[in-house]
Amino acid sequence: MSKTTIATKPIDGQKPGTSGLRQQTAVFMQPGYLENFVQSLFDAIDPAGKTLTLGGDGRYFNTEAIGTILRMAAANGVARVVVGQGGILSTPAASAVIRTRKTDGGIILSASHNPGGKDGDFGIKYNIPAGGPAPEAITSAIHERTTTISEYHILEEAAPDIAALGEATLGDMVVEVIDPVEIYADLMQSLFDFGAIRDLFASGFTMRFDAMHAVTGPYAKKILEGLLGAPEGTVMNATPLPDFGGGHPDPNPTYAKPLFDLMMSQDAPDFGAASDGDGDRNMIVGRGAYVTPSDSLAVLAANAHLAPGYADGLKGVARSMPTSRAADRVALKLGIGAHETPTGWKFFGTLLDAGLATICGEESAGTGSNHVREKDGLWAVLLWLNILAVRKQPVAEILAEHWAEFGRDYYSRHDYEGVDKPAAEALMADLRAALPELPGRKLAGLTVREADDFAYTDPVDGSRAAQQGIRIFFEEDARAVFRLSGTGTVGATLRLYVERFEPDPARHDLDAQKALAEVISAAGTLADIAGRTGRAGPDVIT
Numbered sequence: 001m002s003k004t005t006i007a008t009k010p011i012d013g014q015k016p017g018t019s020g021l022r023q024q025t026a027v028f029m030q031p032g033y034l035e036n037f038v039q040s041l042f043d044a045i046d047p048a049g050k051t052l053t054l055g056g057d058g059r060y061f062n063t064e065a066i067g068t069i070l071r072m073a074a075a076n077g078v079a080r081v082v083v084g085q086g087g088i089l090s091t092p093a094a095s096a097v098i099r100t101r102k103t104d105g106g107i108i109l110s111a112s113h114n115p116g117g118k119d120g121d122f123g124i125k126y127n128i129p130a131g132g133p134a135p136e137a138i139t140s141a142i143h144e145r146t147t148t149i150s151e152y153h154i155l156e157e158a159a160p161d162i163a164a165l166g167e168a169t170l171g172d173m174v175v176e177v178i179d180p181v182e183i184y185a186d187l188m189q190s191l192f193d194f195g196a197i198r199d200l201f202a203s204g205f206t207m208r209f210d211a212m213h214a215v216t217g218p219y220a221k222k223i224l225e226g227l228l229g230a231p232e233g234t235v236m237n238a239t240p241l242p243d244f245g246g247g248h249p250d251p252n253p254t255y256a257k258p259l260f261d262l263m264m265s266q267d268a269p270d271f272g273a274a275s276d277g278d279g280d281r282n283m284i285v286g287r288g289a290y291v292t293p294s295d296s297l298a299v300l301a302a303n304a305h306l307a308p309g310y311a312d313g314l315k316g317v318a319r320s321m322p323t324s325r326a327a328d329r330v331a332l333k334l335g336i337g338a339h340e341t342p343t344g345w346k347f348f349g350t351l352l353d354a355g356l357a358t359i360c361g362e363e364s365a366g367t368g369s370n371h372v373r374e375k376d377g378l379w380a381v382l383l384w385l386n387i388l389a390v391r392k393q394p395v396a397e398i399l400a401e402h403w404a405e406f407g408r409d410y411y412s413r414h415d416y417e418g419v420d421k422p423a424a425e426a427l428m429a430d431l432r433a434a435l436p437e438l439p440g441r442k443l444a445g446l447t448v449r450e451a452d453d454f455a456y457t458d459p460v461d462g463s464r465a466a467q468q469g470i471r472i473f474f475e476e477d478a479r480a481v482f483r484l485s486g487t488g489t490v491g492a493t494l495r496l497y498v499e500r501f502e503p504d505p506a507r508h509d510l511d512a513q514k515a516l517a518e519v520i521s522a523a524g525t526l527a528d529i530a531g532r533t534g535r536a537g538p539d540v541i542t
């Protein structure tokens with residue numbers, strides 16, 4: 001074997017964001033860009049003699065990147081790499097493989113829901129042996145290293161073919177190619193009543209799952225159409241494509257519009273769902289009934305005990321701060337803990353490890369549980385299916401009953417994408433500076449009760465995260481949150497999250513935007529969104 005050491009220089013901007021390092025594909029394909037980051041990662045985790053899991057969402061540059069990482073892993077003394085066949089592993093499946101095979105962490109290649117292709121985005125992140133995204137201490141160490149790196153190690157030999165299952169060697173390292181679906185599908189069968197869901201499909205229940213030409217295609221085909229007997233064609237856009245067919249693989253009413261429109265039409269099947277580029281996000285839609293991610297989390301928490309994997313009840317529920325308080329109401333009733341964390345799945349890791357939470361969720365279409373340490377799109381879909389199989393009611397009815405019991409948290413998120421970065425940062429800085437003067441202020445018929453900049457202390461490891469979003473609480477049981485996205489690659493994305501509680505079942509059928517009109521108007525005025533962004537309205541409403 002011939003190990004080469006190549007001289008390199010630090011490249012600016014290799015700082016992991018909310019979920020790993022994400023950049024435009026062209027940036028990633030520059031000579032040395034991927035190599036610098038991977039060597040910095042190896043320098044931070046000292047991988048000699050270890051076993052790593054490796055896979056990605058199949059987007060453009062996935063295969064080449066896997067080859068480079070394998071050659072660098074071998075040159076850095078890694079003992080074994082467990083890689084998904086064809087370089088494929090959905091993010092939750094990668095987490096499942098890390099945990100089931102007890103590997104010393106793993107590397108996941110994905111830019112999640114961002115478009116792929118030459119003109120799209122690419123990304124890489126490291127997950128720790130528990131299966132979850134690396135915490136801040138590790139990502140900072142990696143970033144720190146990218147600023148001083150002077151060489152990287154790589155094997156001259158080409159990486160082995162990963163198209164077929166089996167083992168090969170690369171230098172002294174073993175490359176083990178596994179079925180990307182098997183471990184994950186086994187895990188799902190251990191959690192859910194596949195018999196009941198099979199009976200549901202056999203009884204004529206209809207469903208469409210939109211894989212958006214992304215990584216969940218093969219997972220959904222095998223599980224829904226294979227193991228659960230859903231008719232062929234249940235999974236739409238099932239073939240993963242390097243550019244996701246030119247689409248934006250983010251499962252929300254805007255980007256999964258064809259499915260959304262179908263679900264709102266006369267021809268709607270009983271149930272609709274979609275997942276994102278790397279399979280960790282989900283969208284749930286009943287016939288004529290869109291379920292917001294915040295409501296989905298609450299309904300899943302209230303009904304999880306109907307699935308065998310959660311029959312003993314939940315230890316607690318956790319949600320990210322901008323997610324609505326609907327899940328908190330369920331936790332209160334169940335007498336279990338409710339945790340509020342900053343945005344980013346990594347913040348749930350310690351709570352899951354410590355047994356403080358069983359189910360977690362975010363408004364950004366992520367839901368999951370302690371079965372892995374990533375959010376899990378298909379898991380959410382299967383838990384919904386398990387609940388539907390037991391309750392035998394339409395989604396709309398389940399939602400209505402839920403709201404009647406707990407009240408409804410009207411909720412919406414408005415995104416202003418690709419905004420001028422300095423302008424967005426100034427908007428946030430000015431809001432932050434104005435916080436002390438806000439209580440008592442009247443806007444659009446609402447009165448500010450309290451306002452702050454969310455800071456979090458992890459109850460398990462004591463780590464602190466500050467400036468995680470500006471929260472404006474109104475006397476009228478409403479809230480507006482301002483935050484800048486941590487996952488974009490161009491300009492800034494301003495997110496405005498609005499919610500308002502409505503206890504009266506007679507008022508649970510309103511259009512969400514109408515029910516939230518005053519909160520939206522108050523927030524818009526407070527931050528002068530139109531003036532600062534130059535936009536008349538948001539680009540995406542979820």
Ligand code: G6P
Pocket residue numbers: 018019112320343344345346362364366484485486487488495
């Ligand atoms: C990724 C993370 C999520 C997070 C989301 C927020 O999907 O895995 O945990 O909620 O990004 O993204 P944002 O763009 O709002 O920072």
Ligand code: ZN
Pocket residue numbers: 091111112113276277278279280281
């Ligand atoms: Zn994702």
